[in-house]
Amino acid sequence: MAFYNSPLGLLSFLLLLLLSATATATTSSSGGIRLGIIRKPTPYVPIFREAPAFRNGESCNDNRIHVTMTLDANYLRGTMAAVLSMLQHSMCPENVEFHFLCTRFEPDVEASIKSTFPYLKFKVYRFDSNRVRGKISKSIRQALDQPLNYARIYLADIIPADVKRVIYLDSDLVLVDDIAKLWEVDLEGKVLAAPEYCHANFTKYFTILFWSDKSLAMTFDGRKPCYFNTGVMVVDVDKWRQGRYTQRVEEWMAVQKQKRIYQLGSLPPFLLVLAGN
Template sequence: MQWIIRFSGFVSAMLLMIVLAPSLQSFHPAEAIRSYSHIDGHIRLPGRHISVTVYRRAPTFRNAAGCEPITGSGDVCDPSLVHVALTLDFEYLRGSIAAVHSILQHSSCPESMFFHFLVSDTSLKTLVGSTFPKLKFKVYYFEPEVVRKLISASVRQALEQPLNYARNYLADVLEPCVRRVIYFDSDLVVIDDVSKLWSTNLGSKTIGAPEYCHANFTKYFTAGFWSNRLYSSIFSGRNPCYFNTGVMVIDLVKWRQFGYTKRIEKWMEIQKSDRIYELGSLPPFLLVFAGNVAPIDHGWNQHGLGGDNVKGSCRDLHPGPVSLLHWSGSGKPWLRLDSKQACPLDALWGPYDLYRHSA
């Protein structure tokens, strides 16, 4: 009976791939040299040891015909570049590598992309450079003590890690010449051309994200928050909706101008004393931005595929188009695949995995 259930899940995933196939052909794909090679030997990093070099070298992706020529030197301040930011740490490294791979594979102009990696260990720069030899990127060390004293207990320990809050500081960490950035979590894959997301019109707003106004917004804050008029009045005159912070387009110029990092930190300080929410780094973003978000199509964050924050149960896709698959929640596809307890949709993450098990 067990093998029947697993086979059924596999068939469901394959059928879904067929359904999604047209969306993967809606743009001119990059010309990719798909000559995989293996990086052999051991990698030793301070305080960590990856027993074998477990990441295959990614193919080299080239711009398709029709891409705008890079107007400058291709360095971080080149105005023709598309900027993407992710975090890198040892626990989620496999997910981050798969995310980058998926972005490059589906980009029509991958040579015009610049990646910003906020890291817990700068030695990860070597691994990234070996896995993506032609990638334009820069590594930034995020000092945990910057935010550690502001972090309060959450429903899941992973949500309490300092690097989970690095997105709050992108405007401070990235060079002033970087005026806009796409932020991605490490547990997602992109199956559409990211330039479509980059071209989002933010209007007067500082961030853009898919919003979910049907969600029960009140559940993201405690009863004590809603009963405190001083706190709850922050939403007066706004129509706040839930949005997931794992996919955001951010206007860094406006962020710096209006000092949003300090505003987020202020709410985190209040949380330490008054316990106004239970869920990690999301609620401070809701407090500052909910009701003032430029809407983005829901297809750009098919989130929740990791299940809930406790059991990590299997989830289905939301209705509608799919440009990005996001395993938010406690269940991560690489762990479930390795344990032979995968959910049907985890099969869609597998093709982007560059991890190679030791022999």
């Protein structure tokens, strides 16, 4: 796996604090903002201002940048902030296409995206949560046990076959630089790139049961494993499919069901398959 390991990664990512959700109709058509776009509020989907139309600069080509994120009403503010930050800082915002993964289609959520970003290129795909039923082990935080948290493992099976590379981002991030810089990361022939942190005690990500079992502990023999952030990944989708990485991650999830070898959700099986490779 290729890594970019500057203090903040190739791009500077900031945790989302808050996105103001104000119900309003736009009053000016300047900057490409349309008039009178109002969506009626629902009990669980916030209302956002319509964003301006972000247009490509003169130097842009037709190359697409594919971004995948999960989509859920509970985290919609984060998703909106992430999308807005990408468009704001991109030299070629019209080249960015979004692939949203959800466990169920929620018309109000999709309508909120359309009304906030009328010019956005995006598709919503349903992730069948049955694919992880019986495979998820209880972790130390309930939020980590949600099926959608595991959708990133299956994104190569969900997005269109003609998408060869994709950026996966968690919805609690905002970008402060051009997404194209992340898209252009050299994978050096590896299946993915992610921000790496080698100063953490890597052994703490796995239990005593794991390290005391020689057949399991030797998994990292010949490797120099470090923690990496699965919330920011550039993935060669073809290599992921060809290398059967989904199945390889699932195999470790099956081991976890038999004996508790880690504590934290979907991250450890990624580390077992990819850390140090």
